[in-house]
Amino acid sequence: MDEIFKQALLYDFYGELLTEHQKEIYEQFVLEDLSLSEIALSAGISRQGVHDMVRRCQRILEGYEEKLQLVEKFVSIKEKVHEIDRILETYGNKKTDTKKMIADIRRIADKIIEEL
Amino acid sequence: MDEIFKQALLYDFYGELLTEHQKEIYEQFVLEDLSLSEIALSAGISRQGVHDMVRRCQRILEGYEEKLQLVEKFVSIKEKVHEIDRILETYGNKKTDTKKMIADIRRIADKIIEEL
Structure with a gap:
């Protein structure tokens, strides 16, 4: 950084x-x-x-x-939320599998919850 | 609380x-x-x-x-991530409109980013 x-x-x-x-x-x-x-x-x-x-x-x-270590925590969460954004964007553009998209986002959301 | x-x-x-x-x-x-x-x-x-x-x-x-006010911030983010989870769950169960689901999640993700 x-x-x-x-x-x-x-x-x-x-x-x-x-x-x-x-x-x-x-x-x-x-x-x-x-x-x-x-x-x-x-x-x-x-x-x-x-x-x-x-x-x-x-x-x-x-x-x-x-x-x-709260800055570290926040930075990590921010990256994950951006990852969710990217997945949604990719899905919007390429029409990838909906089930996979949902599973991917839930996996990231669960990781965020764990960190909070 | x-x-x-x-x-x-x-x-x-x-x-x-x-x-x-x-x-x-x-x-x-x-x-x-x-x-x-x-x-x-x-x-x-x-x-x-x-x-x-x-x-x-x-x-x-x-x-x-x-x-x-970092606890307040974290609690607010946690609620929003749970909201994303709920939206995905509802979608999985009821097959609501995909576009709407994506828009809803992006709106929440953007709010989280703003708070971080």
């Missing part, structure tokens, strides 16, 4: 567990893609200070994922 | 954020369904001590859910 996308995903899941100040700085870095210098300027702290805070936020978010 | 089921679900999601000691006590209460007195006896602390710790664990877990 692309590193910035992964950081954004972690922030999307666990960001609310950061302090307001951490969120403010980290959002500028990960979501708004500003440079450390730009953030330092607008926050009125040193570039090194921003760098340290960004690293700290990353470690905090990664720590939550290490313990909870 | 049944209160004990809700507590178990919260524990399932966020339990790893409790300390080992908290987990030990709380699991006995929520998962093994032991009484406060039974837990007090085996842990060698007072009944009141167990009571306070259980309440504290509940508040911690509920605090995480208030901030992250």
Whole structure:
């Protein structure tokens, strides 16, 4: 997974567990893609200070994922739902066997339920 | 939702954020369904001590859910996947319109993707 996308995903899941100040700085870095210098300027702290805070936020978010693994779970479910979508699309285009299509989707749906 | 089921679900999601000691006590209460007195006896602390710790664990877990709302998200996705299952079952039994069945499932799958 692309590193910035992964950081954004972690922030999307666990960001609310950061302090307001951490969120403010980290959002500028990960979501708004500003440079450390730009953030330092607008926050009125040193570039090194921003760098340290960004690293700290990353470690905090990664720590939550290490313990909870909810992002991993969600990504896996998302892939399976996309798989259902693909099966339906293929069926719509090629008129494959209906029974097989239903069995395939049920198999995936059951896997999702197991993970939830 | 049944209160004990809700507590178990919260524990399932966020339990790893409790300390080992908290987990030990709380699991006995929520998962093994032991009484406060039974837990007090085996842990060698007072009944009141167990009571306070259980309440504290509940508040911690509920605090995480208030901030992250991931249990809510998962429950909602689970319901939708069950809905897909029901649609497939109904189709298998009654041979309803295939196009409609596919459209219904895609609509639900799209909703799940939006939530993830």
